Amino acid sequence: MSVPAWLARGVFRVQEAAMRRPTFAMLAELERTQWLSRSEMLDYQTGHLNVLLQLALAHSPWHADRLQAAGLADAVRAGAVLPSDLPRLPTMDKRDARDNVERLVWRGVPGGVFPYTTGGSSGEPLIFYFGRARQAADAAGRLRARRWWGVNPGEREVYLWGAPVELNKTDRIKSLRDRLVNQLLLNAFEMSPVRMDDYLQAIRTWNPRAIYGYASSLALLAAHAEARGIRPRLDALRVVSSTGEPLFPHQRELIERVFGVPVSVEYGARDAGLMALQAPDGSLLQMSETHLVEVLDAAGNPAEEGEAVITSLVSAAQPFIRYRTGDVVRRSGRADPGGRGLAVLDAVVGRQTDFIVAADGRIMHALAVIYVLRAIPGVGQFKLIQHAVDRLEVQVVPDARWNDAAREAILHGLRARLGATLVVDLNLLDTIAPEASGKHRYVVSHVPLHGALAQAVA
Known part of the structure; x- marks a missing residue:
């Protein structure tokens, strides 16, 4: 049974405050900054880039060495680095982040540091550290994007998801917390036909405002529903959000046909963070306030289509500065039709999972x-x-x-x-x-x- 949205939103606020995550303050900031002009957004990014570099210079010896070698240390101290100066630094990759972690991580970052492990698109494991600012930015960015689709914090959502934490913490406290914030978790790691029948019934009963999950898992569930002759009647549903891998056109068409609402794609990575989300007009909008995204060809030169190289402006705990994601993206020169000052990507070409x-x-x-x-x-x-x-x-x-x-x-x-x-x-x-x-x-x-x-x- 769900709870009123206002109560779920209040519980969510209390939870985030107890965890010292400034999620709702960040959400208010993102709601404001998305309407900045392009030039105002560049000024905003520049200010936050200089703060990140100053913290890296002071607390991450590996980055400090690179800033010194690039002749940028004095400009960093003066707060005079521009995003256009970043190519003076060499890129970093997963191996750099893994092999130099103790010279990268700032364990004294306000709010503390937290380890996370990611497999990455090449199957090369990485244990990295993030702080509360990164956690809050990801959550707030997702909440902002939900609002584009008419879904407000605290309204019912379904998560077709799976991770060790979610799968192991099945005690009463965790179950109660999920329901109190109006989240229904369905395990994407267990999708037998019988289990998918149960999932479809649970979704009908829950009648969510949004469904969120891995692209291929959502498509698999939709295909199963269609094979069973089931068309869920979900009066409250406004959007299905896919993440974790590219959403192919036939998968989008299938999910939209079965669930009767548009599909919104999300682009992010465990190490790099949440980088872009799709708006109702179809634009894939970057999280411009939290990420600088370069698109580079194989020779390291700017390109219309190439590898996404990111600088995360909320990664002070372990800075990701000119980080090679391994993902192939295609840049767009278009402005957001909705009038936001957020940069637009044409497509994310990379990643596929079996x-x-x-x-x-x-x-x-x-x-x-x-x-x-x-x-x-x-x-x-x-x-x-x-x-x-x-x-x-x-x-x-x-x-x-x-x-x-x-x-x-x-x-x-x-x-x-x-x-x-x-x-x-x-x-x-x-x-x-x-x-x-x-x-x-x-x-x-x-x-x-x-x-x-x-x-x-x-």
Whole structure:
């Protein structure tokens, strides 16, 4: 049973205050700054960039060395760096962030630092640290975008999602908290036909204002509903928001046909943060207040389409400055038709994730197995290839921490997810080659889905 939106919003405010996250203050700021002119937005970004660089110079020795070497240290101290000066710094990548973490992280950042692990688009695990400002910015950016679609904080939402924290904390307190903030969590790691029938019934009963989830999981659920002849009647629903991977045109059409509302895409990454969200007019609007986004070709030159290289203005806890995301995006020169001063992206071209099928018929998002690998010390890079429901090939580039315990942790973790009879072929490699397309896919499944389910995720 849901609670009134005003009560859920109040509980959410209390929760954020208790966690020392300035989410609602940030939301008010974003509601104001989105209407800045382009020149005013540049001034806003410049001010916040200089604050970030000053903190990096003072508290992140790795960045301080680079700022000194680039001849920018004096300009940073004077607060005189412009976004156009950033190319004087070399880019940084996931390996830089991973190998130099103790010279990057500012453990004294106000509000404290919190570790997070991400697999990344190349399957190269990264443990990084973020602070309260980053958490608040992500949450506030999402809340602002929901308002574009007529969804206010505290209104009912469904999350088709999965992560270790959500999946393990099933106690009464967590369940009560979810309901008190009007959030219904459905596990994207457990999508058997029977479970998806339950999900569709739960969504009908909950009658959410918004549905949020992985693009391919949403498409899979929509395909299952259509195969069952089910068209959910959701009078309150205003938008389905997809995240985590590119949304292909046929997936968008399928989801919109089944649920009867537009789909909005979201572009973000665990390490880089929330970077762009789609408005009702179709524009993919950057989080210009929190991110500077460069688009670079293979030679590192500005391009219309290329790799997204970001500077997160809310990453003081562990600064991400000219960080190579590994994602391919296409820039747009258009202004927002809605009149906002936010920059516009044409498209996010990168990332695709396969589903994994267990021997008992469960269909789970690939992140269910990625979470196993990325949390194990000793795994430098990885790739998983499912050859059959009972056979999984695991390619690992080990680092200096690799040992027999890491091997056993992989076997135990994967069998816990996919069944005790799973055959795991574990291969240690010096490098993991990209696909023929040049992209890295960290999970590949050769186990076919059937019928409409296959079309949903193709």
